[in-house]
Amino acid sequence: MSATTAVRRVTFGPSPGRTTLTLGLGAVLVVVAATAAVLAGTSGIGIGDAVAIVVHRLTGIGPVTWPSSAETIVWELRLPRVLAGMVVGAGLACAGAVFQALLRNPLADPYIIGPAAGASLGAVAALLLPVTLAGWLGLGLVQLLAFVGGLAAVAVVFTVARGRGGTPVVTLLLAGYAISSLLSAAVAVMIFNAGERLGAVISWLLGSLAGASWARVGFAAPLIIISFTLLLLRWRRLNALLLGEAQAAHIGLDVEREKRILVALAALATSAGVAISGTIGFVGLVVPHLVRLAAGPDHRLLLPASMLYGAALLVLADLGARMAGGIPVGVVTALIGAPFFLWLLRRSIAGGWVSR
Amino acid sequence: MTGTAIRLDRVEAGYRGAGGERRVLNGLDLTVDRGEMVALLGANGSGKTTLLNVMAGTIRPSAGAIELFGRPLASWSRGEIARSVAVLPQSLELPAGFRVAEVVAMGRTAHGARWFGWTPGDLRAVEDALRDADAADLADRPVTELSGGERQRVLVALALAQEPSLLLLDEPTTHLDIAHAAWLLASVARLRQLRGLTAVMVLHDLVLASAWSPRIAVLHAGHIVADGPPEEALRADIVRDAYGVAVETVVTDAGRRLVVPHVPASASEHASGPGSSSSVG
Secondary structure, eight states: OOSOOOOOOOOOSSOHHHHHHHHHHHHHHHHHHHHHHHHOSTTOOOHHHHHHHHHHHHHOOSOOOSOHHHHIIIIIIIHHHHHHHHHHHHHHHHHHHHHHHHTTOTTOOTTTTSHHHHHHHHHHHHHHOSOOOOOBTTBOHHHHHHHHHHHHHHHHHHHHHOBTTBOOHHHHHHHHHHHHHHHHHHHHHHHHTOGGGHHHHHHHHHOOOTTOOHHHHHHHHHHHHHHHHHHHTTHHHHHHHTTOHHHHHHTTOOHHHHHHHHHHHHHHHHHHHHHHHOOOOSHHHHHHHHHHHHHOSOHHHHHHHHHHHHHHHHHHHHHHHHHTTSOOHHHHHHHHHHHHHHHHHHHHHTTSSSOO | OOSEEEEEEEEEEEEEETTEEEEEEEEEEEEEETTOEEEEEEOTTSSHHHHHHHHTTSSOOSEEEEEETTEEGGGSOHHHHHHHEEEEOSOOOOOTTOBHHHHHHGGGTTTOOSSSSOOHHHHHHHHHHHHHTTOGGGTTSBGGGOOHHHHHHHHHHHHHHTOOSEEEEESTTTTSOHHHHHHHHHHHHHHHHHHOOEEEEEOSOHHHHHHHOSEEEEEETTEEEEEESHHHHTOHHHHHHHHTSOEEEEEOTTSOEEEEEOOOSSGGGGGOOTTOOOOOO
16 A cells, blocks of 8 residues: 555556457357358358359359359358358347346346247247238248337336336346246247147247348348447446446446447347347357456457357357258257356356456 | 535435335535535434435435536536546445456546547546555456455545546445555545545544544434534534434543543443433533
8 A cells, every 4th residue: 555656557458469369260260150151061062162152143253153053052041041140149149248237147148138038929929820911121020020029028128127216127137037928928828829830930939040031131130230339339338337337327327328228229139130030049148258258348349259259159050950950040059058058157156257 | 626516405315115205315405615525424324325325416306406516416417427526335346357457447437538449538547546546556456356455445546537526435434444444534635635636425433534534514314413523523412312322532642532432331231222322421
């Protein structure tokens, strides 16, 4: 406690080296995973053809030297599927990081306050409706109702949890649990009466990228990118929230307003992702924690890194799902994620995540 | 540095719970001039912490008027308040994974003008805050590896990083031993000189308060029942009534008269608890 201390430059935040390494490695992983996922499969398309097909479709340059079936497989099937995996994985991981900070709960994931249950209800209802409405923007009714259902569920949870003095985090969690249970019960009733559509319903609920298309990617990608950009711009406020709501208010945050904005943005990214892929679990829980372990908790680095690693992880998991005979990717992420979740649970019991 | 830092005029405030409204402040008046150092004393539940939160703008008063640096507090945004008023909490769980300088930089949340970085002004404010809080040597330490005294230095630095004009301290010495408690109050007194800070602090320790604070306000049932220099505000009868406890006056080696809780001569006297004030003194 000496009164005179040597004056020197303080440094803080992730170092440029760590930032470059974390983001660079993440970007490489995404590219490698995407390339592998486009090439892997029984039709034996080489990397040269695949690149030429993509370049040709994007720019019109180059002679066509490949069979049209190869072009269909690369351009219409695999590439949209890979891009959908990237977009959904990135969105879920980013939303998970935000919910973990906002709720100050290491076990929070993007689905914790209702979007998955709401989206499931919307999607299953659409699957079982006898009508097939014309799509909008190339989307089916399933995707639209899932998206709307996800957002609506979060809005209901937030409204229920909101009291005169604000929206306490515990109330938000409990309301999320209650509303999710209620919506899941409704989904269960529909499953019970699904009849011949049961397979489609189960497949959606387990989460799958098999139905990916350019239209679906084109729907979810802009929403997730916009949501991510606006969330990243709030990195300073997300960090401040880690001090607890009372101190966050003292250092300048309008905490209630911040909660509304963060929940809305994270719910937007989550619902957009769930709408095109079904409920894929564990990506949004696991990835932010892995990134935190490697790169620290500063949201300035945590959010972009979570997006990259979330994208890579889901593309790889989907590749695994395809290799395993086309099981839903949600099963693969659960197989990877559940053991990690248990490890995390043990760690937080030991006091590893929360200080003191 | 003249003028009024904060002025409260007939302020009423309380909490709304399931059992209806519980009013904690009952028409409280208080004026603190720029550069003053005031200690708020009073029993648990007398309204000290509520008063501090009202001054920090985190509890809205149900009646009365508050002026912060000459402007109605209600017209200040959260960010504006944070650039003028800092709150030092009793304790705070610091988020794991950050180093001390990074947590102190969080005090710049309301200042940060850059989208993805810090301005030279931010960096300077953090350095000055660490230095003035005697925490420069802690800058690179992980926040989870601090002792209680070190943690309190970091919290002081976090508050100073806001470059406040008014510092509110909520029972800042509760978790500190007597040496660290004395350091903290000496630091506040020093910062008052150094930065022209105005300091309002909730304290529990009458001896510390009378030793370090030139002005003491005693709260009882949501009112200020005494306000002045320690020898006036901490008279035996005022302390006895405010805390509902027997007190006695002791004279220090230096000749200061201090009011302290009555120390019973025998164990049998321990039976009388708070509230059953048999007057001594």
